[in-house]
Amino acid sequence: xxxxxxxxxxxxxxxxxxxxxxxxxxxxxxxxxxxxxxxxxxxxxxxxxxxxxxxxxxxxxxxxxxxxxxxxxxxxxxxxxxxxxxxxxxxxxxxxxxxxxxxxxxxxxxxxxxxxxxxxxxxxxxxxxxxxxxxxxxxxxxxxxxxxxxxxxxxxxxxxxxxxxxxxxxxxxxxxxxxxxxxxxxxxxxxxxxxxxxxxxxxxxxxxxxxxxxxxxxxxxxxxxxxxxxxxxxxxxxxxxxxxxxxxxxxxxxxxxxxxxxxxxxxxxxxxxxxxxxxxxxxxxxxxxxxxxxxxxxxxxxxxxxx
Amino acid sequence: xxxxxxxxxxxxxxxxxxxxxxxxxxxxxxxxxxxxxxxxxxxxxxxxxxxxxxxxxxxxxxxxxxxxxxxxxxxxxxxxxxxxxxxxxxxxxxxxxxxxxxxxxxxxxxxxxxxxxxxxxxxxxxxxxxxxxxxxxxxxxxxxxxxxxxxxxxxxxxxxxxxxxxxxxxxxxxxxxxxxxxxxxxxxxxxxxxxxxxxxxxxxxxxxxxxxxxxxxxxxxxxxxxxxxxxxxxxxxxxxxxxxxxxxxxxxxxxxxxxxxxxxxxxxxxxxxxxxxxxxxxxxxxxxxxxxxxxxxxxxxxxxxxx
Ligand SMILES: [Mn+2]
Ligand SMILES: [Mn+2]
Numbered sequence: 165x166x167x168x169x170x171x172x173x174x175x176x177x178x179x180x181x182x183x184x185x186x187x188x189x190x191x192x193x194x195x196x197x198x199x200x201x202x203x204x205x206x207x208x209x210x211x212x213x214x215x216x217x218x219x220x221x222x223x224x225x226x227x228x229x230x231x232x233x234x235x236x237x238x239x240x241x242x243x244x245x246x247x248x249x250x251x252x253x254x255x256x257x258x259x260x261x262x263x264x265x266x267x268x269x270x271x272x273x274x275x276x277x278x279x280x281x282x283x284x285x286x287x288x289x290x291x292x293x294x295x296x297x298x299x300x301x302x303x304x305x306x307x308x309x310x311x312x313x314x315x316x317x318x319x320x321x322x323x324x325x326x327x328x329x330x331x332x333x334x335x336x337x338x339x340x341x342x343x344x345x346x347x348x349x350x351x352x353x354x355x356x357x358x359x360x361x362x363x364x365x366x367x368x369x370x371x372x373x374x375x376x377x378x379x380x381x382x383x384x385x386x387x388x389x390x391x392x393x394x395x396x397x398x399x400x401x402x403x404x405x406x407x408x409x410x411x412x413x414x415x416x417x418x419x420x421x422x423x424x425x426x427x428x429x430x431x432x433x434x435x436x437x438x439x440x441x442x443x444x445x446x447x448x449x450x451x452x453x454x455x456x457x458x459x460x461x462x463x464x465x466x467x468x469x470x471x
Numbered sequence: 472x473x474x475x476x477x478x479x480x481x482x483x484x485x486x487x488x489x490x491x492x493x494x495x496x497x498x499x500x501x502x503x504x505x506x507x508x509x510x511x512x513x514x515x516x517x518x519x520x521x522x523x524x525x526x527x528x529x530x531x532x533x534x535x536x537x538x539x540x541x542x543x544x545x546x547x548x549x550x551x552x553x554x555x556x557x558x559x560x561x562x563x564x565x566x567x568x569x570x571x572x573x574x575x576x577x578x579x580x581x582x583x584x585x586x587x588x589x590x591x592x593x594x595x596x597x598x599x600x601x602x603x604x605x606x607x608x609x610x611x612x613x614x615x616x617x618x619x620x621x622x623x624x625x626x627x628x629x630x631x632x633x634x635x636x637x638x639x640x641x642x643x644x645x646x647x648x649x650x651x652x653x654x655x656x657x658x659x660x661x662x663x664x665x666x667x668x669x670x671x672x673x674x675x676x677x678x679x680x681x682x683x684x685x686x687x688x689x690x691x692x693x694x695x696x697x698x699x700x701x702x703x704x705x706x707x708x709x710x711x712x713x714x715x716x717x718x719x720x721x722x723x724x725x726x727x728x729x730x731x732x733x734x735x736x737x738x739x740x741x742x743x744x745x746x747x748x749x750x751x752x753x754x755x756x757x758x759x760x761x762x763x764x765x766x767x768x769x770x771x772x773x774x775x776x777x778x
Contacts, residue, residue, distance in 0.1 A: 276581040
């Protein structure tokens with residue numbers, strides 16, 4: 165018998181990635197497909213809270229996907245995918261990020277939309293397939309959407325996201341603001357984390373032209389708790405740069421209520437990053453008012469400068 | 472004022488490409504967007520027949536799209552796009568081919584489905600937007616779908632295509648088999664064509680690894696009329712190979728009723744093509760029983776061999 169198809173999100177999985185893998189696997193299974201929800205790394209505390217809250221099993225951990233068939237959710241570039249993805253067959257993509265470097269030999273189902281979360285697009289796919297969204301699944305989709313949009317506060321939030329949140333919250337039988345606050349509190353549990361973990365826990369890698377660029381993000385309601393450890397974090401960033409040969413390493417420390425970020429920088433291209441983000445770094449830190457979205461406000465200008 | 476956004480299909484436009492540009496531009500316009508239907512080359516006789524039949528204006532010809540904003544329909548790789556596309560901003564993609572090499576800085580709407588035509592996907596998009604498909608637009612979409620699927624005979628045809636054809640034919644108030652035969656007759660008007668035109672009139676270029684591969688296709692009910700000119704066609708193919716530096720040049724002469732093709736070959740990799748297509752060439756010609764679809768039956772094995 166053939167191996168199943170894995171539905172899998174990006175490395176350093178966040179709540180949208182895990183919940184999307186689970187929700188899309190359920191939809192495909194309801195349609196009779198032999199698919200298994202999977203993940204490319206450890207589940208973070210916010211996602212753990214969500215899985216416990218909705219009583220859903222943790223997806224299967226995949227170490228090496230070479231030779232497997234994959235449905236990619238919540239990402240579509242190899243630098244962010246599970247190890248071995250370049251040697252896997254990509255059979256579908258559902259995502260809300262920029263178009264990356266996946267190429268295929270055959271026509272496939274590939275769907276990206278510029279909305280706040282992959283969960284938003286999956287809600288459309290349930291509707292288009294005429295499949296009912298059960299309570300648990302609504303809880304998962306709602307969690308992905310609220311987490312990615314910082315409870316509808318991120319500039320990535322669209323009208324579509326807002327109307328879908330209402331509907332999912334009703335099906336899941338929760339108040340979305342209240343439930344969203346519970347999620348934010350989980351996200352903010354940074355106290356016990358080591359500096360290195362802070363940089364890498366929500367971390368994405370990009371190839372812009374010939375430059376390796378890493379961008380971590382910490383979304384928090386306690387920005388000062390993070391910045392208290394600034395020197396240790398910068399030291400951890402320098403370590404990561406030399407271990408993994410990054411040209412640029414950025415960490416966005418985002419105040420989700422104040423809707424602003426402090427960027428910390430490592431690597432060797434500070435001036436180019438200053439140009440790209442229209443800011444200036446003092447002691448390797450820069451204030452970015454209004455910046456909440458890595459994807460929408462940081463990746464595009466960096467890609468234009470370095471790509 | 473900003474330039475409009477062009478909705479544009481591939482070079483050597485076929486009926487699905489032109490009709491998709493027109494139909495998607497109409498949908499976007501109905502939603503208030505400033506878009507203009509466009510094309511990357513001359514309209515073929517079949518498409519001319521369709522535009523006259525439904526009394527629709529020919530899309531604007533674009534010579535160089537550098538600096539423009541583009542919505543790509545019916546293709547998603549630069550080697551098939553209008554000149555200058557690499558210097559354009561791709562703002563949306565709707566297609567039914569393999570995933571190519573388009574990358575973007577920002578998240579965009581990107582939608583491919585493994586169905587028989589781009590027109591099929593556009594019918595879904597009308598439905599999802601809650602927009603009515605008017606008679607003329609139904610005629611355009613039906614033409615794209617019937618042309619690409621050879622009136623539902625190509626192996627690329629899906630159940631979705633079949634049910635959409637019924638519905639579009641009803642709205643357009645035509646019998647799809649009868650109307651399809653009229654289209655096939657237009658496609659078959661090869662009598663007056665020069666050998667070079669035969670090779671290039673429905674022609675696609677691919678980069679497989681470091682190999683430039685060109686694949687032309689003639690879909691006809693009169694295969695023998697084409698093969699009568701075999702020597703002249705092979706000479707034209709040799710000319711094209713040396714002018715444009717192709718590593719492999721194939722011409723599929725497809726008998727749409729017999730559901731089989733004769734492939735003619737030029738370039739320097741006959742053995743590899745024999746392996747890929749599991750056939751053998753005699754006097755530069757090979758019989759391919761059951762082969763009707765370049766996209767589904769010829770591109771994937773070549774890409775696997777050369778890619
Ligand atoms: Mn996401
Ligand atoms: Mn097509």
